[in-house]
Amino acid sequence: MGDTTMKAAVPAGPGNSQTEIRHGAHVDTIENVDIVFRAQRKLSFTYGAWFFGVTLAIPASSVWWKGWYATPIWGGFTLNYLFVSLFYYVFLWTMAWTYSKQADKLDEQLMHMADADEASAAMTGKEG
Amino acid sequence: MGNLNTIAIALVIALILFTVSLTIFANRFTRTTADFYLAGRKVGSFANASAISGDYLSAASFLGVAGAVYASGLDGVWYAAGFAGGFMVVVLFIASALRRFGEYTVADFAFGRFGSHRIRLVTVVMVLITSMFYMAPQMYGAGTTWKVLVGRGIFGMNPYTSGVVVVAAIMMFYVAVGGMKGTTLNQIFQFWWLNFAMIMVVIFAFGNGFSYPAALQAASDGTIINSKVVTVEQLTADDGAMLAKAEGVMSAEEFAKVEAVVDAGDSAAKVPVALPAVNKLHEMRDALFNEPGHRYNTFDQFSMVLALVLGTAGLPHILNRYYTNPSGAAARRSTFWVLVFIGIFYIMAPIAGLAGINLIKNAVANGTAPATADYVNGMLVKSDAIMPTIAQILGGEWLMGIVSAGAFAAMFSTIGGLLIASASAVGHDVYEKYVNPNASEKQRVFVGKAAVVVFALIAMGIGLGIPASGLDQAYPALIAMMVTWAFAVGAGAFVPMLLTGIWWKGTTERGAISGMLVGGGGSIFIIVLNILSQLGIIGKTGLIGFLGGLTFPTLFTFPLAIATIIVVSKLDGQLPKNLDEIWMRIHGTAHERHERDLGLDKVSTMFNKH
Numbered sequence: 090m091g092d093t094t095m096k097a098a099v100p101a102g103p104g105n106s107q108t109e110i111r112h113g114a115h116v117d118t119i120e121n122v123d124i125v126f127r128a129q130r131k132l133s134f135t136y137g138a139w140f141f142g143v144t145l146a147i148p149a150s151s152v153w154w155k156g157w158y159a160t161p162i163w164g165g166f167t168l169n170y171l172f173v174s175l176f177y178y179v180f181l182w183t184m185a186w187t188y189s190k191q192a193d194k195l196d197e198q199l200m201h202m203a204d205a206d207e208a209s210a211a212m213t214g215k216e217g
Numbered sequence: 218m219g220n221l222n223t224i225a226i227a228l229v230i231a232l233i234l235f236t237v238s239l240t241i242f243a244n245r246f247t248r249t250t251a252d253f254y255l256a257g258r259k260v261g262s263f264a265n266a267s268a269i270s271g272d273y274l275s276a277a278s279f280l281g282v283a284g285a286v287y288a289s290g291l292d293g294v295w296y297a298a299g300f301a302g303g304f305m306v307v308v309l310f311i312a313s314a315l316r317r318f319g320e321y322t323v324a325d326f327a328f329g330r331f332g333s334h335r336i337r338l339v340t341v342v343m344v345l346i347t348s349m350f351y352m353a354p355q356m357y358g359a360g361t362t363w364k365v366l367v368g369r370g371i372f373g374m375n376p377y378t379s380g381v382v383v384v385a386a387i388m389m390f391y392v393a394v395g396g397m398k399g400t401t402l403n404q405i406f407q408f409w410w411l412n413f414a415m416i417m418v419v420i421f422a423f424g425n426g427f428s429y430p431a432a433l434q435a436a437s438d439g440t441i442i443n444s445k446v447v448t449v450e451q452l453t454a455d456d457g458a459m460l461a462k463a464e465g466v467m468s469a470e471e472f473a474k475v476e477a478v479v480d481a482g483d484s485a486a487k488v489p490v491a492l493p494a495v496n497k498l499h500e501m502r503d504a505l506f507n508e509p510g511h512r513y514n515t516f517d518q519f520s521m522v523l524a525l526v527l528g529t530a531g532l533p534h535i536l537n538r539y540y541t542n543p544s545g546a547a548a549r550r551s552t553f554w555v556l557v558f559i560g561i562f563y564i565m566a567p568i569a570g571l572a573g574i575n576l577i578k579n580a581v582a583n584g585t586a587p588a589t590a591d592y593v594n595g596m597l598v599k600s601d602a603i604m605p606t607i608a609q610i611l612g613g614e615w616l617m618g619i620v621s622a623g624a625f626a627a628m629f630s631t632i633g634g635l636l637i638a639s640a641s642a643v644g645h646d647v648y649e650k651y652v653n654p655n656a657s658e659k660q661r662v663f664v665g666k667a668a669v670v671v672f673a674l675i676a677m678g679i680g681l682g683i684p685a686s687g688l689d690q691a692y693p694a695l696i697a698m699m700v701t702w703a704f705a706v707g708a709g710a711f712v713p714m715l716l717t718g719i720w721w722k723g724t725t726e727r728g729a730i731s732g733m734l735v736g737g738g739g740s741i742f743i744i745v746l747n748i749l750s751q752l753g754i755i756g757k758t759g760l761i762g763f764l765g766g767l768t769f770p771t772l773f774t775f776p777l778a779i780a781t782i783i784v785v786s787k788l789d790g791q792l793p794k795n796l797d798e799i800w801m802r803i804h805g806t807a808h809e810r811h812e813r814d815l816g817l818d819k820v821s822t823m824f825n826k827h
Contacts, residue, residue: 108797108798108801109801110798110801110802110805110807111807112807112808112810112811112812113811113814114811114814115807115808115810115811115814116807117801117805117806117807119797119800119801122800122801122804122805123800125804126800126804129804130720133309133310133720134720136309137306137309137310140302140305140306140309141526144302144522144526145519145522145523147522148509148518148519148522149519151498151509151518152498152515152518158508158509159502159508161434161437161507163430164428164429164430164431164433164434165430165431165432165433165434165435165436165437165506165507166429166430166433166507167507167508169291169507169508169509170291170294170433170507173291173294173295173298174294174297174298174564174567175564177298177301177302178298178301178556178560178561178563178564181301181302181304181305181556181560182553182556182557182560184305185304185305185308185552185553185556186553188308188309188549189308189546189549189550189552189553192313192546192549193546193549196545196546196806199805199806200806200810203806203807203810
């Protein structure tokens with residue numbers, strides 16, 4: 090952290106309510122961060138809902154669905170045993186991979202928004 | 218027996234020597250506090266994932282999961298799935314935000330997010346309590362593993378004490394000298410060693426004719442039979458009800474040994490017996506290996522899952538590792554690789570547990586079972602001994618040695634992470650911030666090392682105190698139970714604060730502190746009641762009896778902590794004045810983009826000299 094310059098400012102001019110944070114040549118504004126944060130929150134909580142839904146559906150099925158916990162389907166494997174001992178990990182790997190990729194895209198979106206803002210500011214400066 | 222011990226000890230000593238040499242190597246590159254606590258923030262995704270996996274896979278995973286499956290079937294498999302599932306909560310809600318905040322510790326995050334010294338100190342206390350809860354089973358595992366594998370004490374100490382003292386001394390040395398860089402290197406090596414040991418056991422099992430579906434079918438053919446050590450008084454109570462049950466499932470030869478102890482007339486004498494298990498979930502069904510219900514009733518089926526998946530995100534030694542990533546995206550990638558690594562490990566551990574049933578039964582019948590373990594009716598008396606036992610049956614002295622070294626590697630890597638987390642809580646969060654803010658780098662690193670020594674000594678004291686307190690007699694599977702306590706405390710204390718702090722702007726300092734105290738304190742309170750209940754100090758009736766009977770408090774404490782944070786924050790309304798700036802630190806990427814420009818996101822410089 091020590092090798093970067095961090096600065097928060099609330100410019101007072103009318104029509105400019107931006108708060109920004111600057112590290113070297115890179116700037117994040119609260120507006121841009123909030124837009125990406127909302128998308129990130131939607132992504133994380135959607136995946137979270139799927140994760141907890143599936144994870145808690147396993148004990149729920151263990152309590153109430155006899156075909157899940159008491160019917161062998163391959164040797165001694167029941168659906169319950171097969172899922173908990175093997176397929177649950179495939180589910181976790183798939184979720185973690187797809188989530189990470191989508192979250193990376195949101196990071197890139199923030200970067201592009203910041204780049205566009207900087208380009209726009211530079212253009213305004215030239216025109217001024 | 219002599220050769221067996223020699224090779225096992227030789228391999229463990231080789232592991233220790235290699236660990237020490239890595240530590241000395243890493244010490245050459247440790248100059249600053251960022252080096253000591255965070256390995257200079259230069260650990261790449263793959264290396265960090267290996268180190269996190271080594272940090273995470275403790276004695277409970279290496280010895281306990283296979284043992285839990287061996288003893289309990291499907292309910293034991295849940296330990297593996299739950300331990301792995303916890304990292305989804307980390308990757309979805311915490312990993313990248315924590316790294317982007319760019320500090321050293323969880324207490325730093327609390328201070329930076331909520332802007333008060335009070336919350337930093339509360340967090341420090343909770344970090345230390347959680348770490349000690351997690352340290353206790355590791356030290357207990359060190360003592361019991363030494364007892365099984367080495368079988369004798371050193372310098373006049375008994376075997377258990379020798380194990381605790383030796384492991385504490387080694388850890389004290391290598392964490393204090395090598396810091397996070399040394400610990401990271403060791404954790405990477407130790408993870409791959411214990412993974413190799415598990416892979417070898419499973420390969421040898423398949424090579425020995427093991428068939429997963431067929432073995433599962435055979436194990437599920439009838440009620441699970443469990444071993445238990447009981448007193449003659451317990452055995453003959455209620456007109457000998459337990460004795461009759463044992464007679465119904467034990468062989469005539471084995472039951473004759475039990476009868477001989479009973480006939481001797483000493484009511485306090487202890488004897489191992491085999492007893493049929495009862496299905497706690499579906500009471501009208503037998504307790505079968507491939508069905509749920511051996512360990513958990515309906516409430517505990519849900520509560521146990523929640524404790525495990527939420528607890529991972531509340532372990533300070535795991536969270537601290539996320540600060541060693543070069544970026545938020547790298548933190549997510551690390552977590553994905555952790556899920557792959559530990560997922561493969563946790564798929565194999567239940568196979569080892571299942572394979573052990575027939576292997577041990579046949580070895581006992583043939584008279585070839587290792588003499589270092591105790592058996593009753595063709596089963597291990599203590600299921601935690603399954604890994605070294607089946608290793609010796611499958612691969613002789615060498616595989617036994619590889620697994621022994623793996624068990625110690627599991628303990629070393631976890632204890633290393635816990636010592637770093639505890640040392641950073643005191644050295645960084647308290648000393649550098651409050652005691653001597655103007656301390657030089659040299660002084661700061663010295664205090665960090667001194668804190669490691671102190672906490673290693675405390676851990677040693679806890680390890681030695683467990684048998685004295687009678688805890689090892691009160692809980693049949695103490696290692697797994699103690700680890701679950703640590704998960705419950707972490708899930709109650711930190712996860713609600715982190716989730717709301719990262720995802721809800723309205724969280725206030727008072728709300729976060731209240732949530733930590735309610736979640737963490739509530740978990741500790743219920744765990745203490747559970748211990749007192751098991752030790753017979755409090756009764757099992759009334760509200761106290763009900764709370765004391767809760768195996769996993771998370772189903773209560775987690776939602777209660779979240780609700781507390783929301784209600785207190787709404788009532789309080791005192792938000793930090795620089796909230797937008799804080800929000801941009803957590804969710805913005807300008808800092809990372811700047812570091813990328815400067816080439817600071819490269820991971821190849823972990824061992825550059827300053």
